[in-house]
Amino acid sequence: MVVLLIAAWAFLVLILFTTIHHRFTNAFCKSNKRLDGKTCVVTGGTMGMGLEIAKDFARRGAKVIIACPFENEGLDAQKLIKEETGNNQVIFKHLNLESLESTRNFAQDILRTEDRLDVLVNNAGVGAFASLTPDGLLNTMQINYYGPFLLTILMLPLLKQTGTSEDKTRIVNTTSVLHKIGTFKPKNMNRPEDWIMVYSNSKLCLVLFTRELAKRLKGQNVVVNAVDPGGVGTKIYYNSTGAFFGKFLEIFCKKVMKTPWEGCQTALHVALDEKLGDVSGEYFRNCKRHRAKALCYDDKAARELWDESVQLVKLQQCEMDECIR
Numbered sequence: 001m002v003v004l005l006i007a008a009w010a011f012l013v014l015i016l017f018t019t020i021h022h023r024f025t026n027a028f029c030k031s032n033k034r035l036d037g038k039t040c041v042v043t044g045g046t047m048g049m050g051l052e053i054a055k056d057f058a059r060r061g062a063k064v065i066i067a068c069p070f071e072n073e074g075l076d077a078q079k080l081i082k083e084e085t086g087n088n089q090v091i092f093k094h095l096n097l098e099s100l101e102s103t104r105n106f107a108q109d110i111l112r113t114e115d116r117l118d119v120l121v122n123n124a125g126v127g128a129f130a131s132l133t134p135d136g137l138l139n140t141m142q143i144n145y146y147g148p149f150l151l152t153i154l155m156l157p158l159l160k161q162t163g164t165s166e167d168k169t170r171i172v173n174t175t176s177v178l179h180k181i182g183t184f185k186p187k188n189m190n191r192p193e194d195w196i197m198v199y200s201n202s203k204l205c206l207v208l209f210t211r212e213l214a215k216r217l218k219g220q221n222v223v224v225n226a227v228d229p230g231g232v233g234t235k236i237y238y239n240s241t242g243a244f245f246g247k248f249l250e251i252f253c254k255k256v257m258k259t260p261w262e263g264c265q266t267a268l269h270v271a272l273d274e275k276l277g278d279v280s281g282e283y284f285r286n287c288k289r290h291r292a293k294a295l296c297y298d299d300k301a302a303r304e305l306w307d308e309s310v311q312l313v314k315l316q317q318c319e320m321d322e323c324i325r
């Protein structure tokens with residue numbers, strides 16, 4: 001208990017300093033790009049930053065598919081986005097990243113019903129849960145990393161079909177500055193640890209995945225980048241830390257941290273900015289390229305994580321041949 005409390009307070013101190021820095025250096029997406037005729041998928045697009053991203057895409061004329069595991073929340077968000085933007089091309093689809101089967105069903109549904117996909121934003125995430133999913137993976141690792149890994153791979157055929165040399169399709173992975181305290185242990189990234197490290201490891205994996213995927217997609221008219229939104233006051237923190245500490249974080253987040261609209265600006269910048277059409281495999285913060293943790297540039301580590309991930313999400317070789325070629 002003492003160790004947990006010390007870790008929780010250390011986490012809070014880190015978030016505090018990071019948040020104050022990010023709050024005073026926050027940048028904003030300046031793109032005026034229209035998205036008429038384009039299709040965008042936003043996971044976790046029903047609340048927080050995901051909702052703000054979805055609303056922005058809708059205002060620009062895109063067909064927006066928001067994905068989450070809760071039907072009532074999804075339908076409410078769908079209605080809200082339509083009312084606020086005047087865009088009726090907003091669709092809610094069920095996606096539970098905690099389930100590999102649900103992730104596959106969602107991807108198959110998109111591939112069956114959509115003839116194009118221009119932007120995929122892997123935004124959904126959770127703070128920290130220690131339990132295992134029915135697939136035998138840690139909740140936080142599966143929702144934050146393994147699920148997005150599987151979803152992205154399965155969506156690649158449609159992304160590649162849509163992209164052109166003049167207008168490449170884009171994948172945006174939402175990571176965190178906390179990836180810098182994550183640790184990499186080959187063949188054991190699904191290991192149980194304290195909640196801060198599990199969360200940090202999931203975000204480290206996303207950056208490694210982003211860089212490895214960018215290499216494998218070179219010349220295929222699809223770009224992928226990772227974004228760090230900074231310290232954002234969303235429910236991801238105070239829904240994951242217990243009643244007492246969670247309530248404290250809720251008050252703290254609302255008073256000090258970025259709003260979801262402020263936090264989503266880097267994701268919008270990477271998804272929309274015309275100058276970034278050929279940029280891939282990079283880590284962005286405050287709408288600028290930054291240096292990620294040194295480990296993220298270790299090609300051997302990225303390949304080992306890739307191979308382990310393929311095995312854990314049960315991708316078959318024939319699927320990999322179809323999606324990555």
